[in-house]
Amino acid sequence: MRSRTVLCGRFACMVTAFCVVANAQASMTELFPPSPGPLVTHEDILETVYGGDFQVSGPDLLSGAGGGVDAIRFDDSLAPNNVISMLSTQKGDASDRFWSDAEISAKAIWRRAIFTQQFGFDRGNGFELLFDVNGDNENVTGSASVDLRGETWNWVRRDQDGTRPWSSDPGMNPDFLDHMVTYELTGLEREGRTFLIFIEDLYGVHTSAGGISDRDFDDLVIEVTAIPEPASAMLLAFGAMALLRRRR
Numbered sequence: 001m002r003s004r005t006v007l008c009g010r011f012a013c014m015v016t017a018f019c020v021v022a023n024a025q026a027s028m029t030e031l032f033p034p035s036p037g038p039l040v041t042h043e044d045i046l047e048t049v050y051g052g053d054f055q056v057s058g059p060d061l062l063s064g065a066g067g068g069v070d071a072i073r074f075d076d077s078l079a080p081n082n083v084i085s086m087l088s089t090q091k092g093d094a095s096d097r098f099w100s101d102a103e104i105s106a107k108a109i110w111r112r113a114i115f116t117q118q119f120g121f122d123r124g125n126g127f128e129l130l131f132d133v134n135g136d137n138e139n140v141t142g143s144a145s146v147d148l149r150g151e152t153w154n155w156v157r158r159d160q161d162g163t164r165p166w167s168s169d170p171g172m173n174p175d176f177l178d179h180m181v182t183y184e185l186t187g188l189e190r191e192g193r194t195f196l197i198f199i200e201d202l203y204g205v206h207t208s209a210g211g212i213s214d215r216d217f218d219d220l221v222i223e224v225t226a227i228p229e230p231a232s233a234m235l236l237a238f239g240a241m242a243l244l245r246r247r248r
């Protein structure tokens, strides 16, 4: 009996320790206010692009109460990090490092940067370009669609000459820091799920820690929509399920 009590006690300790560790390892990358000005925050960018009056609510930016859009911040680090399956993964289930399994449509919605910008992804074969981004602030061009169903990838932003690539996976970056933070947009009147990726293009830690970066994550902002499965594919799937049921 005694040994069982000891074992149970140990197990409870292990469970408690695991929970503490798991909570401690979920984290979001720190955002610094733009410096030097003009002081344009993520809230300002959302209001410019989507309209409405967003309010800061913890890590999120909300305007949905009046029928508008909410931007729900995803974790940058989790244990384990998992992969965002674009049609199904919810906040808390995966960090924003790796993405999978959707036909996507991506477009630039914001650029405020000294450097040139292009956006693409890496599914294990090196960089694949989606588009160059030109223009400033909300007056930007650059969009593309690609079928990435069945694939897993990380996003990559680079200069248009291919230099200074920054990945959504910090482990692939020369400074091993996070250069992309992610929100899911809810309340948009459109099909599919939409994510916003805010990108920092300067190397290293913030100036307050002795670095050269402003770490404000507003150099480039990309909107990515996961296009829902085509109706015909859904009908085929339902048809197959009905056939299976009938056979049982």
Ligand SMILES: [Ca+2]
Residues within 6 Å of the ligand: 043, 047, 053, 054, 055
């Ligand atoms: Ca506001």
Ligand SMILES: [Ca+2]
Residues within 6 Å of the ligand: 029, 075, 076, 096, 097, 168, 178, 179, 180, 181, 182
């Ligand atoms: Ca991130």
Ligand SMILES: [Ca+2]
Residues within 6 Å of the ligand: 200, 201, 202, 214, 215, 216, 217, 218, 219
């Ligand atoms: Ca910056």
